[in-house]
Amino acid sequence: MSRLFDGFSWQDLVAWLPDLFAGFLISCQVAALSLMIGIPIGLICALGVQSLRLPIRAPLLIFVEIGRGAPAIVLLQFIYFGLPHSGLALTPYISAIAALTWSTAAYTSEIIRAGLDSVPAGQKEAVLALGLNRRDGLYYVLLPQGMRVSTPALLGFSILVFQSTSLCFTITLPELISRAYGIGSTTFLYFPALAVAGLFYVAVCLPASFLVSYLEHRSSAETSH
C-alpha cells in the first residue's frame, strides 16, 4: 500500500490543487451546460416521439436511439474526431457539450416520457372534458404531474452526466481527469493524483446520490398512500 504513495508528500498535493480545481470547474461547467441544454431537448423529444406524424417521429426516434444506444465516449469521438472530416471542426469544449447534450437529451426523453405516462388516464380525459387545448392541457395538467414523478430520476441522471464529463479526457478537454493524468505522467505519482481527482467526484456525487435516494424514498412514500 505504501508503495502507491512512494515519493508523494503533502506539498505535492498543495501544488496540484489549483490545477485540479481548475479542471474540476471545467467538468462542472460542461455538466451544467449539457444538462441545461439537454433536458429541454429531452422534453421536446419525449413529446415528439409520441407524435402521430412520421416525419416528426422518425428523426427524433433515431436521435434518441443513437444517443442512448451508442456509448457516450463514441458520441464524443464522433463529434470531435468525426465531424471535422465533413467540414465542421469544433473545440474540445464545444464538442464535449454537444456530445453530452445529445446523450442527456436521449436519456432524459425516456425519463420524462415515463413520467408523463405515469399520469393517470383520467387526467387526460379531464383535460379533454374541460375543453382545454393540447398546449394548455400539457402545460397546466400533464407536465406538472409528470415532471414531479420524473424529478428524482432526472437528478440521478444528472450525477451520471457529471461523472461522464471524465470521458472528455479522450478529446483533450482539460477537465479533472486530464489534469490528474497530466500530473501523473510528469511526476509518475499516478496513484495519488488519480485518487485526489477521484475524491473530487466523491465530494460531489456522494452527497448528491444520498439526496437523490432520499427524494426517491419520499416520492415513493407519497404515492403509496
Added chain:
Amino acid sequence: MLEEFFLILRGASWTVSITLLSLAIGLLFGFPIMLLRSSRILPLRVLAITVIALIRAIPPIVWIFIVFFGLGTGVINISPFAAALAGLGVIAAANMAEIYRGGLISIQRGQWEAAKALNLKPIWTWRDIILPQMLRVALPASATYAIGLLKDSAIASTIGVTDIAFQGARLTQETFEGLRIFAMVGLIYILLSLPIAWLSRKADFVLRAKVAR
C-alpha cells in the same frame, strides 16, 4: 465500406468479453455485498452502504485509470484487459448488489415467515423460496445494467484495449471518414445490445408465465 465494417467488428470479441466477464464479476461479488448491505448488524450495513456509495461515486474511467496507471506503475504489472475488467468489475459488483437488494426487498415478509413455519433450513429457504423470486424481480434491472456495461466497456479503449471503440478511432485516423466510421461503431454497439434486450424479455416472459395465476 463492408471492409471497414469488418475491421471495426474485429474489436467485438474484446468488447463482448469485457462486458461478459465484468458482468460475471458483478453477479458473483454483488451477492455477498448485498448480504452485507441487508445485514441486521448495523456496522456491517453502514460499511456496505459506504462502500457501495463510494464505488458508485467515482466514474468508471477513474477506476480503470487507478488500476491501470495507479497500481500498474510500480506495484503490479497489469495488462489493459485485466485493468479494465478489475475497474468495471468493481463497479458492477456495487451496482449488482443494489439490484439484488431491490429484488430482495420486494419479497413479502410472509414468505420468510412461511419458510420459518415450515421449519426450512436457511439454505433451502434461500434456494427454493427467496432466490427464485428475488432473481425474477432483479432480472429486468440486471439486463438494463448489462446493456449499460456494454457501453461502459468502450472506456477500455482509452487504455489500449483494441475493442470496437478503439478500432473505430484508429480507422478514423487512417481513413479520414469519421462520420461513416463512427456511425458504424454506434450501430455495432446498438446491434450488440439487441440480443441482451431480447434474452431479457424472453426470460422475463418465461418467469412471469411460471408465477401467473
